[in-house]
Amino acid sequence: MQQEQASPEVQxxxxxxxxxQGLMGHLGARIAHIAPGRVHIVLPCRPEVTQQNxxxxxxxxxxxxxSAGGYAAFTLFPENSSVLTVEYKINLLAPAGGDHIExxxxxxKSGRTLTVCQLEVFGxxxxxxxxxxxxxxxxxxxxxxxxx
Amino acid sequence: MQQEQASPEVQxxxxxxxxxQGLMGHLGARIAHIAPGRVHIVLPCRPEVTQQNxxxxxxxxxxxxxSAGGYAAFTLFPENSSVLTVEYKINLLAPAGGDHIExxxxxxKSGRTLTVCQLEVFGxxxxxxxxxxxxxxxxxxxxxxxxx
Amino acid sequence: MQQEQASPEVQxxxxxxxxxQGLMGHLGARIAHIAPGRVHIVLPCRPEVTQQNxxxxxxxxxxxxxSAGGYAAFTLFPENSSVLTVEYKINLLAPAGGDHIExxxxxxKSGRTLTVCQLEVFGxxxxxxxxxxxxxxxxxxxxxxxxx
Amino acid sequence: MQQEQASPEVQxxxxxxxxxQGLMGHLGARIAHIAPGRVHIVLPCRPEVTQQNxxxxxxxxxxxxxSAGGYAAFTLFPENSSVLTVEYKINLLAPAGGDHIExxxxxxKSGRTLTVCQLEVFGxxxxxxxxxxxxxxxxxxxxxxxxx
Numbered sequence: 001m002q003q004e005q006a007s008p009e010v011q012x013x014x015x016x017x018x019x020x021q022g023l024m025g026h027l028g029a030r031i032a033h034i035a036p037g038r039v040h041i042v043l044p045c046r047p048e049v050t051q052q053n054x055x056x057x058x059x060x061x062x063x064x065x066x067s068a069g070g071y072a073a074f075t076l077f078p079e080n081s082s083v084l085t086v087e088y089k090i091n092l093l094a095p096a097g098g099d100h101i102e103x104x105x106x107x108x109k110s111g112r113t114l115t116v117c118q119l120e121v122f123g124x125x126x127x128x129x130x131x132x133x134x135x136x137x138x139x140x141x142x143x144x145x146x147x148x
Numbered sequence: 149m150q151q152e153q154a155s156p157e158v159q160x161x162x163x164x165x166x167x168x169q170g171l172m173g174h175l176g177a178r179i180a181h182i183a184p185g186r187v188h189i190v191l192p193c194r195p196e197v198t199q200q201n202x203x204x205x206x207x208x209x210x211x212x213x214x215s216a217g218g219y220a221a222f223t224l225f226p227e228n229s230s231v232l233t234v235e236y237k238i239n240l241l242a243p244a245g246g247d248h249i250e251x252x253x254x255x256x257k258s259g260r261t262l263t264v265c266q267l268e269v270f271g272x273x274x275x276x277x278x279x280x281x282x283x284x285x286x287x288x289x290x291x292x293x294x295x296x
Numbered sequence: 297m298q299q300e301q302a303s304p305e306v307q308x309x310x311x312x313x314x315x316x317q318g319l320m321g322h323l324g325a326r327i328a329h330i331a332p333g334r335v336h337i338v339l340p341c342r343p344e345v346t347q348q349n350x351x352x353x354x355x356x357x358x359x360x361x362x363s364a365g366g367y368a369a370f371t372l373f374p375e376n377s378s379v380l381t382v383e384y385k386i387n388l389l390a391p392a393g394g395d396h397i398e399x400x401x402x403x404x405k406s407g408r409t410l411t412v413c414q415l416e417v418f419g420x421x422x423x424x425x426x427x428x429x430x431x432x433x434x435x436x437x438x439x440x441x442x443x444x
Numbered sequence: 445m446q447q448e449q450a451s452p453e454v455q456x457x458x459x460x461x462x463x464x465q466g467l468m469g470h471l472g473a474r475i476a477h478i479a480p481g482r483v484h485i486v487l488p489c490r491p492e493v494t495q496q497n498x499x500x501x502x503x504x505x506x507x508x509x510x511s512a513g514g515y516a517a518f519t520l521f522p523e524n525s526s527v528l529t530v531e532y533k534i535n536l537l538a539p540a541g542g543d544h545i546e547x548x549x550x551x552x553k554s555g556r557t558l559t560v561c562q563l564e565v566f567g568x569x570x571x572x573x574x575x576x577x578x579x580x581x582x583x584x585x586x587x588x589x590x591x592x
Binding site for chain 1: 165166168169170171172173174175194195196197198199200201205206208210212215230232235237238239243
Binding site for chain 3: 461462464465466467468469470471490491492493494495496497501502503504506507508510511526528529530531532533534535536539
């Protein structure tokens with residue numbers, strides 16, 4: 001795992017946006033790492049994020065994967081721009097269990113308008129990681145201010 | 149919109165499973181309709197389900213879409229079986245706003261092992277509906293009891 | 297099935313572009329219908345388009361589905377613009393057999409930059425149609441001439 | 445790039461199935477490498493595989509990506525079983541040009557029933573490779589002989 005970090009400015013931009021996402025706080029998710037083109041988000045296990053059999057709900061798994069990819073793209077965007085998810089696809093490879101899950105969004109291709117990210121989610125139990133979901137996401141860079 | 153309803157037994161099975169999904173209760177989602185092969189789930193707007201600009205978070209939109217498709221498949225499964233999402237893909241067509249959003253999962257093809265659903269999510273404001281997301285999902289039917 | 301037709305100008309633009317697609321001619325595909333926001337492409341069965349069991353190859357099924365969606369989007373684009381597929385996802389629902397297959401691409405959401413289409417492919421045997429594949433596609437509108 | 449090779453038996457099974465795919469021969473595709481859980485397929489550039497601007501058609505790119513993933517899964521299947529594509533999703537990252545394109549299908553998760561592959565397609569010009577498409581695919585293992 002690369003330990004590279006994004007610049008303090010970029011980290012602050014990502015963190016500030018993340019804190020405005022009511023859903024992330026409500027789920028109990030937090031950002032674990034911000035590198036240029038790669039963001040990790042961690043979600044601890046608790047009953048509020050489960051499906052009917054006690055595993056992490058695919059919706060919770062997807063939510064942090066989507067945010068991780070979105071912020072990974074965002075780290076490479078110019079200032080005063082914003083990011084929107086165009087679409088994503090995710091395969092749930094195995095029941096997602098563990099102390100927490102960790103989503104890693106990583107930019108595969110960064111274009112002027114569109115960015116494509118790879119999404120991976122790991123279940124982590126006592127420090128052991130196993131891949132529980134893998135996805136692919138398309139994002140669009142939009143000007144944060146209305147067109148003038 | 150068809151008003152057909154699933155049998156009371158199927159409705160009870162779906163409702164009971166839904167109530168075990170900690171995430172759905174935590175988000176504030178509820179089932180609005182259960183027809184054979186089609187389930188509607190509603191999620192009211194509140195800060196706990198938003199992204200950074202105050203719209204519904206793609207993760208919340210996807211979570212109820214995934215559950216709606218999963219239960220739509222489940223309505224057609226034999227008793228004592230369970231449903232797992234294999235994968236899904238979703239396009240976020242427009243910022244999801246409104247009083248609430250409503251996800252509709254509908255079975256397109258029901259096979260012995262795999263089921264394919266279409267997913268649609270509508271933003272509803274003062275009774276006016278607009279399509280905010282569309283998706284496609286693959287599910288697998290598994291025996292609820294461990295293999296004997 | 298709606299019988300609406302696109303304007304003669306749009307039909308001519310689509311047909312001219314289609315004829316420049318070497319792959320479509322090589323496969324033996326032809327356009328069957330051009331409506332505003334909806335295009336049908338037909339591919340007759342012959343050994344050159346099959347997989348190992350004699351059914352239509354998923355690659356052939358996907359190729360005409362992709363082109364049908366692309367041209368469906370293109371019918372709504374301004375003159376002097378061009379269409380590129382950003383991504384698509386397709387479920388192969390059943391082995392694709394029959395005298396021919398027919399792909400229908402239909403615009404779900406037409407934006408200034410991005411368009412989303414639904415894709416359906418039918419196997420047709422002696423006039424009977426059955427759905428063999430269903431998909432979802434994102435396209436981008438680009439200026440056909442280099443930026444000046 | 446790993447140079448590991450599948451056993452001669454597995455290579456022969458894959459090659460024999462590939463040769464029965466009428467579409468692959470018709471496009472001019474050939475298998476370039478067969479490793480356990482990873483298969484490479486090469487498609488030379490010629491007018492018969494292009495779209496309207498002279499690049500490889502997304503349908504051709506997808507067709508070899510789909511076959512590469514399918515055979516990658518197949519290398520890990522038991523004898524007397526067969527492989528079917530359930531679904532795939534592909535992002536076209538850049539216009540696909542070059543002397544040839546090369547698709548690499550690699551197994552991410554191999555289950556008893558379902559297998560998930562990652563798909564990558566590279567454009568190759570004078571030995572230089574660039575990623576032109578990336579995808580994700582779900583496959584199912586079926587018994588080659590009818591159930592007895």
